[in-house]
Amino acid sequence: MGNAKSGAERPLSPHLQIYRPMLTMMMSIAHRISGAANAVGFLLLAWWLVAIAVGPEPYAQVSSFFGSLAGRTLLFLFSWSLLHHMLGGIRHLIWDTGTGLDKTSIEVFAWLTIISSIVLTVLVWVAGYALMGAF
């Protein structure tokens, strides 16, 4: 459809930038971005698993990277992206049943996804640091 050759000047639907940014729209974009980010995270998981399979030396390298500031930042973003996409996905599964599609529910779901994804991510990291004996 995108490469259909036609000289006719047809009316186009308004482009995305013409709309006032809205929460629900941002959530839709965030679901896509987090999904794509999870693909990068999948690569990190593969690296970790392959390192465990290969031996102690590669594992030590992966561990030191994940322990570094860059590694921790990457893992923090990945964990948030993963949880955000999971909660956003649950929202979509609820919508698939035909419920929660009214305006109020959509707004509530959006805020619930944002807040609970942040809370859960922080909880996961607090648990992680607690298990390391940081507190």
Place this chain on the structure above:
Amino acid sequence: MATPLKRVRGLGAAHRGTETFWRQRVTAVANIPLVIFLILSIVSHIGASYTEVKAYFAQPIVALLMLALVISAAIHMRIGLKEIIEDYVHGGAKVVAILLATFFAAGVGLACVVAILKISLGS
């Protein structure tokens, strides 16, 4: 007369009907407990020694859940990436991008599968 039923039986132009939609939902549902399992596995092994981590993944139930996760996630990722590509990339570049996304999903997924099998079944 072309009724909606007739069109549904023909499964549309792609001959796949709602198969991809459904597969994305099935893998999504499977991914929920499996991702929680993954996060718990990682968090509970922060700072663990190589032997501890290896012994953990060598347990049959852990290997089974990890295999389920990487296979389900790879399928889910392939569907999602293809959907994004189809929206933003057009023409010949679209075909190349979908091919690359497919190889990426298969490659990363299979690397994980081989790693998990090697850890659990020994070298």
